Amino acid sequence: MSGSAVKPPAAGLVGREGELDLALAELSGLRDGRSSVLVVEGEAGIGKTRLVETLAEEARSRGLRVLCGGGHPFERARPFGLAASALDLTPRSPDPRAAAIGELLSGRSTEPADAGEIRYRVVEEIVDLVETACAEQPVLLVTEDVHWADTASLLAVLSVTRQLSLAPLLTVVTTRPAPLPGSVVRLLDDLTDGGGRTLRLAPLTPDEVTALATRTLEAAPGPRLTAMLDKAGGNPLWVTAVLRSLTTDGALVRTGSEVEVTVSELPDSLGELVTRRLRDLPGPTLELLRVAAVLGDAVSLRDVAAVAHRPPLDVAGQLAAAYDAQLLDRVDHRVVFRHQLVHDAIYQQVPVPTRRLLHREAAVALMAAGADPLAVADHLVLGAERGDEEAVAWLRHAAQDAAGQAPSVTLDLIRRAEALLPGGHPDADAVSADVVQALLRAGDVAEASARAEAVLERPHAAEVDAPLRVALVAALALQNRADELVAVVEAGLATPGLLSPAEQVVVLAQQSWALTYSGAPAAGEDVATRALAVATETGDPATSVWALTALLVAEGRQGRFDAALDHARRATSLADASPAARAMPLQPRLMLGMALFDCDLVGEARAAFRAALDDEFGSAWWLSATLMADAQASYAVGDWDDAVAGLMAGEQAAREKANPLLEWQSLAYRTVIATGRGDLPAARELAGGFTGVLAGEQLPYNAGVLAFAAAGLMAADGDRPGAFALLLRCWRAEAERTSRFYHRFLAPDLVRLALALGRTDVATEVAGTVEDDVRLAPGVATVRSTALRCRGLVDDDPEPLLAAAELARRSPLVVEHTGTCEDAASVLAREGQHDAAARLLGEALERYEAVGAEAWAGRVRAGLRSVGAPPGVRGSRHRPGQGWESLTSTERTVSLLVAEGLTNGAAARRMYISPHTVNTHLRHVYAKLGVSNRVELSAVVHRSIE
Template sequence: MAELRRLRDGRASVLVIEGEAGIGKTRLVRGIVEEARALGIRAFVGQAHPFERTRPFGAMAAALDLNRRSGDPRRAAIGALLSGGGARADEGVPGDSQYRIVEEILDLVESSCAEGPVLLVVEDIHWADQPSLSAILSVVRQLTLEQLLVVVTCRPSPRSADVARLLDDLVIGGSRTLDLQPLTPDEVVVLARQVLGALPGPELRSALSKAGGNPLWVMAMLRSLADEDLLRDTGDGVEATSSELPASLGELVVRRLQHLPTETLELLQITAVLGDAVSLRDVAAVAHRPAADVVGQLGHAFDAQLLETADERVVFRHQLVHDAIYQRIPPSARRVLHREAAVALMAAGANRLDVADHVVRGAERGDHEAVTWLREAAGEASNQAPAVTAELMRRAEALLPVGHRDADVVASQVVQALLRAGQVAEASARAEAILARRHAPEVDIPLRLALMGALALQNRAAELITLAQTSLESIQLGSSGQVMMLAQQSWALTYSGDPGGGESAAARALAIAEESSDAAMTVWALTALLVAVGRRGRFGEALVHARRAAGLAAESHDTRSLPLQPKFFLGLALFDCDLVAEARNAFREALDDQFGSAWWLSETLMADAQASFAIGDWADAVPGLVAGGQAAQEKGNPLLVTQSLAYQTIIATARGDHLGARELAAPLVPLLVDGQLTYNAGVLAHAVAGLRVAEGDPRGAYEMLLHCWRFDVARECRFYHRCLAPDLVSLALALGHDDVAAEVAGVVTAGVALAPDVPTVRSVALRCQGLVDGDVEALVGAVELARQGPHLVEHTRACEDAAKLLAENGRRDESADLLHEAMHRYEETGADAWAGRVRARLRELGIHPAPRGNRHRPTSGWDSLTPTEQAVSRLVAAGLTNGAVARQLYISPHTVNTHLRHVFTKLGVSNRVALATVVHHSIE
């Protein structure tokens, strides 16, 4: 088939096979697997099963044989993680293990692809657990350059929201969908002739038409007619002697059950309750019979072709057969059997998560033992699969009788589970409902804290501020509770436009934390405080707080401070003080802590990409920004997505790619002209305004920058003044708005007193005031200050502004020197359009700069690769996976994948083997 040919050519692809039960999905998959193996392609095949949705990564574990008893150390290690082992004691952050397991699965699949083409099959994903669906999507998204074919099968229904999202994402990513349709009447005749060895007669054709073109039903009808001696040879073909056939496949299966012994039928029912593929040991345990007796009694079911064996499990010949037998059991009896199955399996040593679905299906309201089981199972799943935890806690809550003494405690645990699972809207709605009625005192504070977290994630700042203030005034909080409340309130105030209020709340939190000598809470308070004072332009003060928070966190083993990732915030504070090299070191230390954890990972990677942008290392910045934006999209963080687009827009504009810049900026424009601006509007406006100026719309750029400037000034926020003020002053003066220019210059000049040791703050102030006053010495001083920091844009734009005024004052040589200084930095970073602008100004001075010459890299071959691309190539050629490369280079697997795409294109190779050959020759 075409997908296998693509795979042999070293190209990744995805095939989705859809169709109703019995339509032939499994038969088609078997054909694909057999053909793949005949071609020497490694095939990993797994299947999701009913009653196993509470088993985290169950479908992927089956496909990849992830078992702690595996002879492969890597598979055994992942199996240990799946069973709750293998995690360090300090890895207590919710969601930690799930992220780590997905990364380990990615590494395993990628390593397998490095050895040769791989086929990964997961059947019946409509039954799959949510973590398995996440792992499938991660494999498809991140291993796009591997020799990998992913095949998934599913029914049109039932289809959960998680499955629907996965299928939509696969289609967006370019998957091919094969929708299997029912057989036509002529095809049914062909199938019947193959089975019977003769043409079916008119009566038989009429009977077979009841199958609706479902091949499984057709086969079952023919088998049933033959078993009941209802077929006769007419000489010209085969005819049915009766038209009285069941109206469904289920009825047909039930009809065949009538001929089985009672003991066999009872065991079949137990087997169906356990699932569509179960171990004989489990059947024996639930039936309370010796395994040998079970084997003997099920023999009749094997003879009737209802069961078969596969991988040491008893398997129904088809899920429709399983469903027919299962649905035949009265609901009350099914419930009892599921309950007994849970008890027996737990007694036999089964994992709580493996039997949780049976508990759910077998328990009735008021079953306290079942509630306890589900709560314990939810606890076991909390790190591996927060979504599973949330579902189990929902089920436990539903089993409690109305008014039970534990009802509020369980309800509170449901809220916590929903929040960890990312189901934020439901978490906040539930918390608000409980808090609005009478509730147990012990759940009040945990619910308020959970609600504050949910409100923060939904950007409902006003409600968060009110809740915090009400809580602080009306209930008795311990010191840690007060600090958490005040810290959340501080962030909400700061980001909603009241950094003064945010600073006050954070300072109060710090005083409480210090008085109680609580190191973890001191970290929370300091982090809130550094954000508030940083937004107000006191960058040096923010750095003092950040250093202290990072030091306290390093000395403390109290995990309450870990979700804040103090090293990440230290990196941000260092960056704001122009200490970019130190900031990147802090980001790398934060990444060392976070690989294997999802907390703050995308934010840290994005911050490091922005640092690459700032210093002009755009060859590394672009892949980092693209990958960071993708990771932010997956995490549901729209602010990071827009920041990624903003920096990419600036780079595209600087390179002269206006079409690309317009496409990147398109999602940003509505955020700047409609409704309430977001707190990162400054950088978005900087990017879009720069594009508008480049395209000849200075007035539109001016109005956009002024709108954002007024927004920030009204909120006492100076954070984005460095990117807003210089362009706004220049445009205001050019358009005759001298009063606006003077006002902006005055504000940034006053800001120097708040951060006197930060070179770019002083440089921007001198530039703006120098432009307003026409003071050439001030502009030259701005250049001197800008040289003290590594920031490309501030340095080069200061040079351009000073050069312009020097030329007007007859100081042609000094002007030319500064223009050359700016031009060289632009050319080194690839900002060709900006370099072209400087070249034009040099020509206006009568100076004709030499052609750029060989500063441009070749467009193909090893020498065309950037240093990072070469480093990635060497590590990949040495056999490292994307994850391992990411950890060595302190980037993300997404970024590695982006670099590899560029590498493959530049080198003209399509796989890692060919890349390794190129790397080997480059070393020689």
């Protein structure tokens, strides 16, 4: 034995002491409630599985819950396959929660749900399941071979790590190195960005190979054997396999204290070594091994028997030789290859034509046995040939089963079905329509529209024309291609009988939204009115909900908030009474909440938002928008700590849905809050995430709130001309779009800055416009107060401003109230009415101090001093920075529920918020209380409420 001494292997491992120590340290951190992520990367056979098995054994010895699962090469068409194996998500699971998720995955659940979003429901249930386990005891979650995993499982792993960052959970992910599928690369990047650590397992050193051989042989290898093992390249599986093979062949002899080899040849690869072992097997055993390899790396004995057309008992007996040759293991009722490389070697040894035939035979046998369509699909993808109509039909059926759970799987299956169709087949257009729908569900909207247009432009089957046009309209809407969308809708409507009444309503609603959000809300209203007329004729509540939703959005953008609210109430009432309407990708309660908020009915609006979050139907489609709307309401009434938590949760949900508009909106509101609090560095950092879009040629439809935030920061930095220019640009853009939605955001600051910079023309124009707004929404107090406020500033007249302040005083909206008080006080002060000015400034100061807007409070204090009414020494109205008293009311509620033992999901349901938001609140609670886990939090809660 040459070289320096090798450190004794820890826990049965050789050469992985450092990696194991690091993993064990992360395991120990679970005692403190810390969540962590380890990514173990390395080539096949390098020891990833052995490392995580050792970690799992140690975790069990410490009383931890261990959940293990892995991806498999022929199961990528099985949505949530990896997650299901790790968490036992089957209808037969002894855990009722896991069984319920298994029912959802099997399609046997009796609960109604929107098929398009069932995967998000499943993901949330998985997160709740893991969190429940963590509440009982720390958990080690192992997900092996994610390079084989389906996209739905990858989403589940990411969601668990993101949402349970405060739970005692160690998540271990193993993978081979690049090249990897893009979805896996994105997962690994996200895990790393979230603080996960990566362990890259390098080949064993020569000394470590010698130590491994010594352990295996119970004696040191001699020089010739050592030289032979060096050819294994430090791969421990290859080293072990060579030693076992040499032992089986009787090619090792003991000479003194060493073991030496008696042959000089070594196979060049593990695959060749496995092939050598196959030569010694009986013919029936070899045939069954090939069948098993085609079925997968861990397969049912019954499936092997079904494909081989042999009785199960005969199969079990004939495979005995493969077990003796150490090619197979038994796990429960499954045939498991000793290692993926063994499986791969046997699979690759089967000639390609034979392999394809075996896959097709496997599909037929599994079909006859009543297997899950998705279990058959993998074999059809690998075994069917062009012209196989049975395979096409089965793949389309499997794609339908996967549609709600894994859109990317659906797309892969339907593309394969399309490739199998012979040229000129009568089903070609129907399959093309399936491809378009799958592309839409997978988010590939550009390709979806291109494919739909290509089919519609050529002769095609009449029955696919309408669904393709409806799909094309949806794809164009998602790409903001309003002009093309309008043309497609009009062409479809111009063809008598082409679109059913329900289809007409859907495309008209899409056209209305496209027109409204692209800057033509009046035209959008006309189209929505047409849609409502068609829906009314059909008497179908579901189609009426589509039309009313489009109509209320168009009315709201034009400033007719009262009318929009009436239609929102009607849409919600119809949806509540219609199961068909509730299953649509719409969320009438969210729309109702936004309409209520626009009418200053903030309490009712928040109740509607909470109801929308609690509503399973359509909630996943609209989660980010609902979270954002509720957080906006928190901001508006001055619950800024809660608002920040909700905004962060909404931003995360928007990022998961690839919705940059809502991401920017979250950043904008948080910028306003940071500016008001005087944290300008944080405000600048936040604003950097969205100000670029305000410099672009085309402003987004929510530019009003973005400009309000950016201009407020610019003014705080002393750049009043820049703030004025930005607000004016957005004001002009609103005018060009005939939109009045953001007037309440833009007008007061724009008027004030215009007057300060000598632009009375702009100030007069803006004041006149917001006075016109009152005619459109006379019942909305803030619309009226904005008009009075702007008129008073332009005319330097305190009377309209005092009337505006009286209206704003009745509202729970902080910024509207305080801003009006400040504006009225400035005019009163110039007229010498210092006492009246001081009273208004005192109102503003009280509310600013209550919400923690210290920078704005400082501005008001300066105003008080200027009118001879210094604020004096006021008791601090701020909560302390640490301890129980520092918590907001929402943070206390979250803490109390967690102390009761509720999971994030259960607490969220109790509070009618999202688990994302609960998790964000808990982060703040932990920081304020100086605790690191739920046990410590519970102790603080119990001490504080005694």
